[in-house]
Amino acid sequence: MRFEVLILGSSSATPIYGRHPTAQLININEQLYLLDCGEGTQVQLIKYGIRSNRIKHIFISHLHGDHYLGLIGLISSMHLVGRKEELHIYGPPALQEIIDLHFLHSQTVLRYPLLFHPTQDQTGESILENEHILVSSFPLDHRIACTGFRFDEKKRMPTIDRTKTEAIGIPTAYLPLIKRGNDYTASDGTVYRWQELTLPPPIPRSYAYCSDTVMTERYLPFIQGVDLLYHEATFLHDMLNRAVETFHTTARQAGQIATKVQARKLLIGHYSARYKDLKPLLEESKSIFPNTDLALEGNWYNV
């Protein structure tokens, strides 16, 4: 099953050096989810060949402009190209007020249902579940209310070991039952345990997204053991004071966090405009957590 992240925006506050404000697209089994939506996200989607109407769920971490100012343009364009399907938006309660105020004054009545789900930044919370995934939000520590998001793939059923079932001659009608954990009794009375007839499913994968936060212990339990951890790394560690003052993280700290939570891989982003060259950020994080990669726009990252 596909589980990948496309970076649409990797810049912090201002667009610069061809980098855009934060947005990421998650593809889980061809279902698309958008994480944050900085200004210009709809143009980035076009650039990377993504039809925006394939997106069904948008998650906004917080109300700093570089994380949501592309949202109204995107939902307006979805309306203009004739979307009919529901769109779910998850974000701080005030985001609904902002969206409503815009559509009040532009006198727009969307042609599709927009369902708003307010998030809160006090505790971790499951916010979406479907056949493939469970999405939860969790509190980050930023200057204003901010949540991270975690995507956990659901445990899948085992797959049938066809070589065995065919050798025994089990009719295909029984296979779904075996997948669900039922043993098979042959006509001669032999009982085959379902475990013998199946192969173990792939281990569920997980992705956590920490958009803007100062480094604290509080949110670490929520990102424990993720396969891929995206964590902001706005500054190099020589700017630690500035990072703390602005409630951001350094590349070294991102590496420390990935180590602490035993992530398999770390992706850093949200680069300050002071870094045209990103190599020093990558090297600093790698010195602590070797399996670090830079979030680069247009790249897909496997979870």
Next chain:
Amino acid sequence: MRFEVLILGSSSATPIYGRHPTAQLININEQLYLLDCGEGTQVQLIKYGIRSNRIKHIFISHLHGDHYLGLIGLISSMHLVGRKEELHIYGPPALQEIIDLHFLHSQTVLRYPLLFHPTQDQTGESILENEHILVSSFPLDHRIACTGFRFDEKKRMPTIDRTKTEAIGIPTAYLPLIKRGNDYTASDGTVYRWQELTLPPPIPRSYAYCSDTVMTERYLPFIQGVDLLYHEATFLHDMLNRAVETFHTTARQAGQIATKVQARKLLIGHYSARYKDLKPLLEESKSIFPNTDLALEGNWYNV
């Protein structure tokens, strides 16, 4: 004196084919004015080498997203790069409410004064005057309250005819007086009329901006006799019904309007996403008003 228009965005509602939502930059004697501010305008400014902090006045025609959704990102970026100088914004009263709501929730206190000047769409009105220009707003006929803007260069003083003043031997201290219309009496009693000693100033130029409107008679008096008329031309004339229904104009109508108001030159823009190739729009307008040009992003147009 420089009086030029840079097209930053030429698309209607949605960004497409590399075209962006509406924004234009006016350079009048190295003073910069921004007309509308669609999503991504700050990136377009960077692309064309314009430092956004040189802009002192921003005019927003109406509250459809494709004309203002880049504004909050732009004023936030001005803040982040350390702007100290006043910024004046002219637009519908509700725009202030939208700006305030954003900065309330992002908990941002701008480091520079932002002065908001509400516009109204009932009558024409002078909204800004300085040594070089007079800017006025005027009502357009769109689905929601919408104003156009007109920039009139101020009448300049005549220039001194140096060949003559030097031949007569007029001391330079007198020249500013002559420029202001005082005659000169030589020591032998000869009176030289100021008209003889000066060359006529250039004729004042004017630019009118009609962002989104259906064609009506109501706004024509306000754009009478402009040198350069920008007029939206969202559709070809075979889409007249759609144009009327959506309160927009066809390319043929734009040509008719330019003819009626005796504009010197017409610039059309705000192209519908249905036109990848813009030549048919240009040809349709030219068939009525030959001196038409397409508004193309990145091009400067002399007024």
